[in-house]
Amino acid sequence: MIQTLAPLAPILLMAFGAVALMLIDAFQDEEGGLAMPAALVHFVAGSTALLLWKRGLPLDSGLLHGYLVIDKTSLFLDAVIGLGGGLASLLAGGYLHEHKLERGEYYPLLGFASCGAMMLVSASDTLMLFVALETMSLGVYAMTGYRRTSARALEAALKYFLLGSFAAALLLAGAALLYTVTGHTDFAGIAQALHPTGEQPPDPFLVDKARISILAMLLILAALAFKVGAVPFHMWVPDTYEGAPTSTTAYMSVVVKTAAFGVFLRLMLTVFGDAGSASSAAGWPALMAWVAVLTMTVGNLAALVQTSVKRMLAYSSIAHAGYLLVGVVLAPRGGGVGAVAVASVLFYLLAYTVSNVGAFGALMLAGRRGAEAVSFDDLAGLGKRHPWAAFALTFFLLSLTGVPPTAGFFGKFYIVRTALDSGLGLLAAIVVVNSAVSAYYYLGVIVKMFMKDPAPGATRAQPMASGTIFFTLVGAALGVLYLGLLPERVLSLALAAAERAAP
Amino acid sequence: MTVTLGHYLALASVLFTTGAVGFLVRRNALVALMSIELMLNAVNLTLVAANRWQPSMVPAGAEPATPEALAAAAGYASQSAIAHHGQVFAFFVIAVAAAEAAVGLAIVLAFYRLRKTIRTDAADTLKG
Numbered sequence: 035m036i037q038t039l040a041p042l043a044p045i046l047l048m049a050f051g052a053v054a055l056m057l058i059d060a061f062q063d064e065e066g067g068l069a070m071p072a073a074l075v076h077f078v079a080g081s082t083a084l085l086l087w088k089r090g091l092p093l094d095s096g097l098l099h100g101y102l103v104i105d106k107t108s109l110f111l112d113a114v115i116g117l118g119g120g121l122a123s124l125l126a127g128g129y130l131h132e133h134k135l136e137r138g139e140y141y142p143l144l145g146f147a148s149c150g151a152m153m154l155v156s157a158s159d160t161l162m163l164f165v166a167l168e169t170m171s172l173g174v175y176a177m178t179g180y181r182r183t184s185a186r187a188l189e190a191a192l193k194y195f196l197l198g199s200f201a202a203a204l205l206l207a208g209a210a211l212l213y214t215v216t217g218h219t220d221f222a223g224i225a226q227a228l229h230p231t232g233e234q235p236p237d238p239f240l241v242d243k244a245r246i247s248i249l250a251m252l253l254i255l256a257a258l259a260f261k262v263g264a265v266p267f268h269m270w271v272p273d274t275y276e277g278a279p280t281s282t283t284a285y286m287s288v289v290v291k292t293a294a295f296g297v298f299l300r301l302m303l304t305v306f307g308d309a310g311s312a313s314s315a316a317g318w319p320a321l322m323a324w325v326a327v328l329t330m331t332v333g334n335l336a337a338l339v340q341t342s343v344k345r346m347l348a349y350s351s352i353a354h355a356g357y358l359l360v361g362v363v364l365a366p367r368g369g370g371v372g373a374v375a376v377a378s379v380l381f382y383l384l385a386y387t388v389s390n391v392g393a394f395g396a397l398m399l400a401g402r403r404g405a406e407a408v409s410f411d412d413l414a415g416l417g418k419r420h421p422w423a424a425f426a427l428t429f430f431l432l433s434l435t436g437v438p439p440t441a442g443f444f445g446k447f448y449i450v451r452t453a454l455d456s457g458l459g460l461l462a463a464i465v466v467v468n469s470a471v472s473a474y475y476y477l478g479v480i481v482k483m484f485m486k487d488p489a490p491g492a493t494r495a496q497p498m499a500s501g502t503i504f505f506t507l508v509g510a511a512l513g514v515l516y517l518g519l520l521p522e523r524v525l526s527l528a529l530a531a532a533e534r535a536a537p
Numbered sequence: 538m539t540v541t542l543g544h545y546l547a548l549a550s551v552l553f554t555t556g557a558v559g560f561l562v563r564r565n566a567l568v569a570l571m572s573i574e575l576m577l578n579a580v581n582l583t584l585v586a587a588n589r590w591q592p593s594m595v596p597a598g599a600e601p602a603t604p605e606a607l608a609a610a611a612g613y614a615s616q617s618a619i620a621h622h623g624q625v626f627a628f629f630v631i632a633v634a635a636a637e638a639a640v641g642l643a644i645v646l647a648f649y650r651l652r653k654t655i656r657t658d659a660a661d662t663l664k665g
Contacts, residue, residue, distance in 0.1 A: 276663050
């Protein structure tokens with residue numbers, strides 16, 4: 035019993051932890067104070083994933099019947115989700131308290147969303163994929179509209195909810211079509227039925243299996259592209275990121291993105307990983323290469339003209355999705371390149387998690403209730419008035435830019451190197467040019483903080499005092515430096531995690 | 538005329554397209570929600586119909602007559618003896634759609650309280 039349930043430990047801990055948070059909230063007299071327990075649940079679940087990895091338990095448990103696959107990829111991503119979710123709940127503790135939003139339901143919602151995210155990276159059945167996706171998304175929809183008195187937050191939630199449900203419906207339609215032509219809902223069964231080996235009986239239904247499966251693939255790709263925020267399905271990202279409470283934005287940009295990329299890799303590599311659909315000339319990688327180029331270019335160009343720092347970070351997260359998609363495009367390649375590409379995506383997700391949580395956390399720290407850091411102008415002169423807050427923001431923005439010795443540098447470095455190794459010099463060059471463009475707007479913030487004085491009479495950001503946010507930033511900064519100075523150890527873990535995922 | 542899988546698929550795709558077009562064209566948040574429900578129900582219809590005509594149980598050369606005849610030809614005692622992943626999937630979709638509608642209606646309600654409208658083109662304060 036313990037043996038069969040052990041591989042599920044991270045997911046179960048997350049689920050029971052979220053239930054416990056709900057019970058604590060129900061029976062305590064005062065509101066709030068759940069940030070620490072919520073972070074603890076995340077960190078425990080994440081470390082359990084690493085412990086499972088280390089113990090090397092027989093990971094494919096018979097109890098799961100192919101609904102969930104617990105392998106090293108999913109354990110790695112579970113750990114990333116645990117880390118990102120834990121840091122985001124600590125940020126929420128400081129932010130919600132400062133902005134008088136501390137209500138108990140935020141942390142259980144966050145916990146259940148993380149549980150959904152962990153199920154999502156393990157999902158290996160379209161039914162499980164759908165249930166996990168909705169478990170994650172419903173929590174995040176509610177967290178987006180959490181500030182009920184703010185028209186902007188509700189607008190963000192409305193847009194995210196409507197478009198998110200539409201994308202889920204597209205995903206379901208793809209899954210239903212695959213079930214129609216194969217009779218399977220599990221990824222392995224679908225893949226086998228789509229590309230059978232040996233003599234096949236003629237199709238008795240006169241349904242065009244090849245064409246329907248391509249249609250299904252396009253529907254699923256559109257839904258996944260929506261979830262990762264890729265162009266042309268990115269329209270919700272800036273609005274939702276800007277309108278949502280900053281703690282929710284931080285959570286969305288790391289946990290939801292990690293989970294979406296995890297399931298993207300698993301689904302596309304197992305179900306559509308055959309030579310025909312995954313051909314880099316005519317299959318989905320060719321299509322996604324264009325999407326990747328468009329995503330990073332559109333994200334970066336739009337970020338250049340923003341006046342709100344939060345919105346700029348939203349567009350920059352679209353650009354980062356573009357860099358990550360380059361790794362996804364290379365993942366189906368053979369000859370060892372595929373595994374390296376998957377490893378570089380996993381590494382990038384971790385590097386992006388610590389950098390982005392830090393950037394949003396520093397942005398939170400730079401503003402207090404009534405004197406928030408919203409626009410670039412709010413930040414003018416912050417370096418002179420409050421050097422520590424300005425320094426924190428600078429540090430994480432440098433990591434997002436990809437300046438060595440930070441995590442962001444090696445994240446991009448591995449992606450670019452994999453692209454070069456596969457002979458895609460042009461794609462690599464586009465990534466590098468885009469990173470250079472992104473330096474302009476990231477450095478713009480830094481220049482504003484340290485070299486500009488605020489206009490007389492203009493609003494100025496006043497930093498808040500928050501121990502939890504400070505603690506989180508220190509943790510994230512250590513992560514950024516560790517990945518930037520000693521990336522080999524984590525990279526070798528990522529490579530081990532990628533071994534089974536790539537064909 | 539015998540009703541075949543093709544008929545079900547045709548009906549489902551009409552429903553799905555109606556829902557998708559409704560979602561994209563109409564500007565009322567509630568109508569958008571209903572359009573999504575329509576799309577989900579089209580998916581349910583596909584799943585349930587496909588479960589009755591499972592390709593995995595069709596022997597070589599069999600004519601696609603009725604689900605019962607297919608089941609008998611594949612050696613099953615009855616149609617209900619075969620796996621019902623599609624039917625079960627449909628139940629999950631119904632349950633999750635209910636949860637989704639609950640969250641969605643709460644968001645629409647909160648939006649209405651502040652803005653006194655549920656038109657999605659009133660959601661225009663976030664720009665850039």
